Amino acid sequence: MPEHIALKDPHRESRIYSARTVTAILVVLALLGVILARYYSLQVTEYEIYRTQSDSNRVKLQPLPPKRGLIYDRKGVLLADNRPSFSLSVIKERVPDFDATLAQLQQLVPISESHLEKFQQRLKRRRPYEAVPLRFRLTEEERAILAVNRFRLPGVVVDAQLLRHYPQGELFSHAIGYVGRINEREAFELDETEYRGTFHVGKVGVEKFYEEMLHGAVGYQNVETNAHGRVLRVLERYAPEPGDDLTLHLDIEVQKAAFEALGDRRGAVVAIDPLTGGVLALVSTPGFDTNLFVNGISSTDYSALRDSLDVPLFNRAIQGQYPPGSTIKPMMGMAGLESELVTPESTVPDPGWYRLPGDSHRYRDWILRIRGTGHAPEVDLKMAIAESCDTYFYDLGRRLTIDRMAEYLAPFGLGDRTGVDTTNERRGVLPSKAWKRDSLGQAWYPGETISASIGQGYMLATPMQLAVATSVLASKGERRVPRLLRAVNGEPLMAPELEPMQAKPENWDSIYEGMLEVVHGKRGTAKYLAKGIEYQMAGKTGTAQVIGIAQNAVYKEEEVNERHRHHGLFIAFAPAEAPTIAVAIIVENGGGSSAATPIARKVIDTWLFGSSDYKDPA
Amino acid sequence: MGDYVRQMPHQGSADLARPPSAASRLHIDVPLLLLLMALTTYGLFVLYSASGQDMGAVVRQGRYFAVGYVILILGAQVSLQRYTRWAPWLYLAGVATLVAVMFFGVGAKGAQRWLQIGGFRFQPSEIMKLVVPMAVAWYLADRTLPPRFKYVVVSLALVAIPAGLILQQPDLGTSLLIAASGLFVLFMAGIGWRYIFGAMVLAVASAWPAWMFVLKDYQKQRILTMLNPESDKLGAGWNIIQSKTAIGSGGWEGKGWMSGTQSQLDFLPESHTDFIIAVLAEEYGLRGVLFLLALYVLILLRGFWIGVHAQTSFGRMMSGSLTLTFFVYIFVNMGMVAGLLPVVGVPLPLVSAGGTSVVTLMAGFGILMAVSTEKRMVVH
Numbered sequence: 001m002p003e004h005i006a007l008k009d010p011h012r013e014s015r016i017y018s019a020r021t022v023t024a025i026l027v028v029l030a031l032l033g034v035i036l037a038r039y040y041s042l043q044v045t046e047y048e049i050y051r052t053q054s055d056s057n058r059v060k061l062q063p064l065p066p067k068r069g070l071i072y073d074r075k076g077v078l079l080a081d082n083r084p085s086f087s088l089s090v091i092k093e094r095v096p097d098f099d100a101t102l103a104q105l106q107q108l109v110p111i112s113e114s115h116l117e118k119f120q121q122r123l124k125r126r127r128p129y130e131a132v133p134l135r136f137r138l139t140e141e142e143r144a145i146l147a148v149n150r151f152r153l154p155g156v157v158v159d160a161q162l163l164r165h166y167p168q169g170e171l172f173s174h175a176i177g178y179v180g181r182i183n184e185r186e187a188f189e190l191d192e193t194e195y196r197g198t199f200h201v202g203k204v205g206v207e208k209f210y211e212e213m214l215h216g217a218v219g220y221q222n223v224e225t226n227a228h229g230r231v232l233r234v235l236e237r238y239a240p241e242p243g244d245d246l247t248l249h250l251d252i253e254v255q256k257a258a259f260e261a262l263g264d265r266r267g268a269v270v271a272i273d274p275l276t277g278g279v280l281a282l283v284s285t286p287g288f289d290t291n292l293f294v295n296g297i298s299s300t301d302y303s304a305l306r307d308s309l310d311v312p313l314f315n316r317a318i319q320g321q322y323p324p325g326s327t328i329k330p331m332m333g334m335a336g337l338e339s340e341l342v343t344p345e346s347t348v349p350d351p352g353w354y355r356l357p358g359d360s361h362r363y364r365d366w367i368l369r370i371r372g373t374g375h376a377p378e379v380d381l382k383m384a385i386a387e388s389c390d391t392y393f394y395d396l397g398r399r400l401t402i403d404r405m406a407e408y409l410a411p412f413g414l415g416d417r418t419g420v421d422t423t424n425e426r427r428g429v430l431p432s433k434a435w436k437r438d439s440l441g442q443a444w445y446p447g448e449t450i451s452a453s454i455g456q457g458y459m460l461a462t463p464m465q466l467a468v469a470t471s472v473l474a475s476k477g478e479r480r481v482p483r484l485l486r487a488v489n490g491e492p493l494m495a496p497e498l499e500p501m502q503a504k505p506e507n508w509d510s511i512y513e514g515m516l517e518v519v520h521g522k523r524g525t526a527k528y529l530a531k532g533i534e535y536q537m538a539g540k541t542g543t544a545q546v547i548g549i550a551q552n553a554v555y556k557e558e559e560v561n562e563r564h565r566h567h568g569l570f571i572a573f574a575p576a577e578a579p580t581i582a583v584a585i586i587v588e589n590g591g592g593s594s595a596a597t598p599i600a601r602k603v604i605d606t607w608l609f610g611s612s613d614y615k616d617p618a
Numbered sequence: 619m620g621d622y623v624r625q626m627p628h629q630g631s632a633d634l635a636r637p638p639s640a641a642s643r644l645h646i647d648v649p650l651l652l653l654l655m656a657l658t659t660y661g662l663f664v665l666y667s668a669s670g671q672d673m674g675a676v677v678r679q680g681r682y683f684a685v686g687y688v689i690l691i692l693g694a695q696v697s698l699q700r701y702t703r704w705a706p707w708l709y710l711a712g713v714a715t716l717v718a719v720m721f722f723g724v725g726a727k728g729a730q731r732w733l734q735i736g737g738f739r740f741q742p743s744e745i746m747k748l749v750v751p752m753a754v755a756w757y758l759a760d761r762t763l764p765p766r767f768k769y770v771v772v773s774l775a776l777v778a779i780p781a782g783l784i785l786q787q788p789d790l791g792t793s794l795l796i797a798a799s800g801l802f803v804l805f806m807a808g809i810g811w812r813y814i815f816g817a818m819v820l821a822v823a824s825a826w827p828a829w830m831f832v833l834k835d836y837q838k839q840r841i842l843t844m845l846n847p848e849s850d851k852l853g854a855g856w857n858i859i860q861s862k863t864a865i866g867s868g869g870w871e872g873k874g875w876m877s878g879t880q881s882q883l884d885f886l887p888e889s890h891t892d893f894i895i896a897v898l899a900e901e902y903g904l905r906g907v908l909f910l911l912a913l914y915v916l917i918l919l920r921g922f923w924i925g926v927h928a929q930t931s932f933g934r935m936m937s938g939s940l941t942l943t944f945f946v947y948i949f950v951n952m953g954m955v956a957g958l959l960p961v962v963g964v965p966l967p968l969v970s971a972g973g974t975s976v977v978t979l980m981a982g983f984g985i986l987m988a989v990s991t992e993k994r995m996v997v998h
Binding site: 008009012013014016017018019020021024025028029031032034035036038039040042043044046047049050051053054055 | 762763764805806808862863864865866867868869870880899903904907908911914915918919922925926931934938941942945948949952953956957958
């Protein structure tokens with residue numbers, strides 16, 4: 001069948017097209033009619049409903065900030081709580097004349113330039129119809145004045161909020177840190193929903209480390225308001241979830257003993273329970289009143305803290321890096337025994353100085369200045385620890401070499417962060433050839449090994465690291481990550497445990513005997529601590545040079561500027577046979593270890609008996 | 619088969635009496651141009667308020683409009699024969715770029731829609747809004763109309779290939795618009811009613827399998843949200859609740875220019891782009907909506923008028939399709955903002971901020987003007 005050939009018929013096409021156009025126009029108009037009807041029903045029929053909805057829109061959903069978790073010491077003493085505080089806020093959208101209202105407010109209550117400045121910054125970040133705080137901590141009187149003038153101040157609100165308060169102030173400043181107002185950078189990083197209605201966030205310390213637990217979860221309420229934004233009734237409420245209450249290992253009595261023993265000197269005390277890794281005391285002096293930071297510290301207060309020569313904002317316990325001095329000797333002794341370079345019986349001759357083969361430089365023992373000779377003709381390990389013989393360890397260090405020294409000391413927690421649950425911890429320095437090459441770009445010199453073997457030179461440790469090392473000595477090789485947090489909402493937690501150190505038990509015993517001798521021996525460097533003591537304490541003194549002393553010069557304490565005096569250090573654990581506390585103490589520019597040793601006695605007495613009647617003989 | 623229409627003896631006789639005006643020499647359809655200018659001016663006023671009184675946004679949009687008008691005028695200069703000749707090649711090139719997007723495209727929010735060449739970025743699917751109806755019109759122009767079954771099938775294939783490619787980007791809104799623009803050509807070509815009703819029945823029947831197998835989760839969510847915005851007050855339903863509140867609270871008179879509380883206080887999302895009609899409705903009230911609709915209706919009627927008076931099948935089908943597509947923009951956008959249709963990314967034509975749709979729409983109106991001034995070209 002031949003294919004049907006169709007010819008184009010323009011008239012027919014045109015007619016069809018016109019018909020289709022008419023259909024299309026009808027459909028288009030009908031559908032636009034539907035649209036129009038919809039807009040008519042929204043804008044005319046249901047106008048009232050939407051008008052009301054639009055008016056009440058602004059205040060429909062209110063966030064309910066959660067209550068921040070409390071912080072307790074191990075016995076339940078409050079270290080951080082929340083107290084009601086009244087603040088003055090402004091809702092810009094409801095203020096008819098913004099500048100006039102601000103001027104009026106300034107006449108009613110004191111508002112400083114810095115308040116205004118911070119207020120302007122907050123104003124820029126607000127959401128529509130958000131109350132922006134202008135003044136905090138209104139006094140009773142200021143609240144009364146504002147209440148009386150309220151009718152003249154539309155858009156001005158006085159509201160109560162819970163504010164962080166630190167009842168112990170300075171005593172725990174470095175142990176728990178503080179919260180502060182959320183700044184711009186934090187606002188960007190924090191979850192916007194969770195922090196609606198919350199103005200504070202942990203800035204440092206436990207408050208920052210456990211921010212997520214302490215914060216809780218935000219709640220909401222749906223409220224009906226009148227035209228002036230006053231809440232008339234709550235329609236729906238999703239309660240916020242309060243933050244977790246934290247119980248710390250810290251013991252307020254031990255903390256107080258350490259803080260008071262340090263007095264007005266600069267220094268730090270860290271005490272750890274070797275059985276649990278719990279931090280019993282974490283003190284850095286001088287401290288500061290953390291309450292100042294809660295609502296934005298004034299610039300005068302802040303510059304006073306920042307510019308003080310004593311750097312009170314610096315947390316010496318975890319940020320301070322000091323040469324450990326002779327406190328390194330028990331760990332060094334362990335290295336010597338484990339590497340079998342020394343035995344408890346082997347001895348080193350001690351003329352009061354040490355010389356490297358082929359070098360004329362004399363490395364002096366500290367005793368030389370006092371006695372003009374060495375500790376004894378031949379010194380063994382126990383004596384070397386008890387009397388803190390430098391010559392013995394010079395010799396050991398040289399034979400051990402710096403890299404193996406680093407290898408043996410690292411398991412004690414030196415040269416790396418301990419991982420304690422707080423912020424800003426420093427890692428110290430455990431020098432090695434590789435370390436010096438990487439960080440200084442220089443080769444290692446043999447003389448530097450000599451300095452390192454008595455904890456001088458490049459070697460640096462934080463008091464926290466020394467306390468951890470002491471805890472390892474006390475528990476004969478068990479290693480735990482130090483923990484401040486003991487329990488959450490009353491549920492106890494376990495400190496993370498690390499692989500124990502592999503060492504021979506008799507080697508631990510040798511070191512232990514030496515450290516016992518430090519306190520209880522006839523010629524121990526801390527023997528005056530044993531006066532009236534009812535338990536056994538094992539320890540090690542240390543002195544760290546702040547300035548270098550020339551080859552033949554003599555260090556005379558009285559002649560040296562106070563800030564150039566030696567740092568005094570002491571590490572100890574007790575009761576020696578079954579230790580429950582290990583402490584590390586540093587007193588900056590204390591002159592020598594005698595500045596630090598009495599503090600240990602007071603801290604340990606307090607931990608064991610609840611108080612101390614030890615009198616510093618000095 | 620040549621273009622038979624051109625030899626019609628009676629055509630253009632009336633025009634011979636008068637010398638051609640400047641407008642007709644420039645191929646400008648004056649009523650259409652005036653209507654478009656009124657619409658774009660109105661749009662800029664709304665935009666100033668909707669963008670939070672941002673003169674920068676207005677200037678930027680003004681620049682897009684300027685570019686749009688230039689494209690419109692350039693598009694009007696091209697003869698319809700040339701469009702007819704270009705149509706198959708543009709179509710092939712368009713499909714090729716869509717395939718290229720599939721492999722080398724860049725995208726945002728999980729969709730791969732753009733092609734980047736050097737520092738220049740463009741969205742091939744946008745051009746297809748014009749090219750697909752052009753290709754179908756080209757294909758049908760030489761056939762007897764209404765088209766026979768075979769030609770309907772080929773036309774459907776011409777539509778389905780690009781629409782399918784765009785659907786998998788995924789961009790449901792554009793894909794539907796492109797499919798519609800191609801189908802409108804078939805409709806205007808006089809395709810039998812049995813096809814149309816058949817397609818409707820098929821569409822209803824395929825709703826269930828589409829829901830189960832084709833639609834992505836976010837697309838289903840949009841449909842569910844449209845049906846019951848209260849179900850997700852703070853999430854997806856927020857936009858619809860806020861835009862309905864904005865429209866409704868505008869009433870008959872509106873809250874006044876730049877005084878819409880919904881839009882000025884940021885309750886309304888996308889207030890200067892897809893949801894701009896809510897700002898207009900809130901601030902100018904139903905009066906303002908009626909004025910906008912009047913402008914749109916006049917533009918649509920002018921479009922249909924041009925179609926009816928076109929001299930070639932190609933011109934007729936193109937103008938019918940372009941006009942109906944323009945209507946779809948209006949209907950979908952105004953419907954979705956008022957909560958009648960699910961939210962798809964379709965702007966309010968020549969009012970929403972943005973340059974891409976302006977360029978496409980203006981190019982479309984350029985073709986319409988070419989159709990409208992076609993007969994005069996034949997005479998001279």
